[in-house]
Amino acid sequence: MSEGEQPRSRRRRGRRRGRRAAGAPPIGTDQQRTQNKPATSDAAADQTPRTPKPQKARPRRSPDRLRTVHETSAGGLVIDGLDGPKDRQMAALIGRVDRRGRMLWSLPKGHIERGETAEQTAIREVAEETGIQGDVLAALGSIDYWFVTEGRRVHKTVHHYLMRFLGGELSDEDVEVSEVAWVPVKELPSRLAYADERRLAEVADELIDKLHADGPGALPPLPRSTPRRRGQTHSHVRHAKPDSTAAPQPGRRTNGCGQGP
Secondary structure, eight states: OOSSOOOOOOOOOOOOTTOSOTTOOOTTSHHHHHHHSOOOOHHHHHTSOOOOOOOOOOOOOOTTOOEEEEEEEEEEEEEEOTTSOGGGOEEEEEEEEOTTSOEEEEOOEEEOOTTOOHHHHHHHHHHHHHSEEEEEEEEEEEEEEEEEETTEEEEEEEEEEEEEEEEEOOOOOSTTOSEEEEEEGGGHHHHBSOHHHHHHHHHHHHHHHHHHHHOGGGSOOOOOOOOOOSOOTTOOOOSOOOOTTSOOOTTOOBOSSSBOO
């Protein structure tokens, strides 16, 4: 360096890291790319064709869907010899042959018709299906079940009653009954085809014990039953009925094998 030259001050370059204003994006960021991108109008964006989303096909209801109807029936367990020892008590049952050719024994029962109470139906159905007369003493309980017939899904409720035998002779003249028979009460658990009715037979056995121990006043009162106002959709018309004009013969029962005791 010569004497006439003055030394130049060297400016120290400071680090630029961290000196940029907060929030200012660096060059080459998304903001700059956005500014350099050619703008498109909203109208042009709306004219862009859109592919419709595929919609799932909803299952249609089948035209053959079954209609549900509700029906109510009533029946009874008729006992002969209620006031005597249990080993001599007899119960009236009806038998129907199923599709396999088996004989299924059950309690007589049928639809409650318009203007009838459940108790009145039980007395009438017992007379029509067995040919005997009975008197309602107490309620045994109700059974409900489902079945399909004639294009309908039917929910049926059946009210059952304990009944005293008044008279008459067993008859299978009803076209819907294959056989009728007097069965010892102690054999009901093995003769009745349906578990629900076997449970009703157990209830009847308990009520008979109360009747023997404390008299008719010990039986529970009958539940309130009002006459039916409308007919039922699945009611059937019987093609043959026993002669209802014949007076019942008290104390006499037959089951097709001779006169009973």
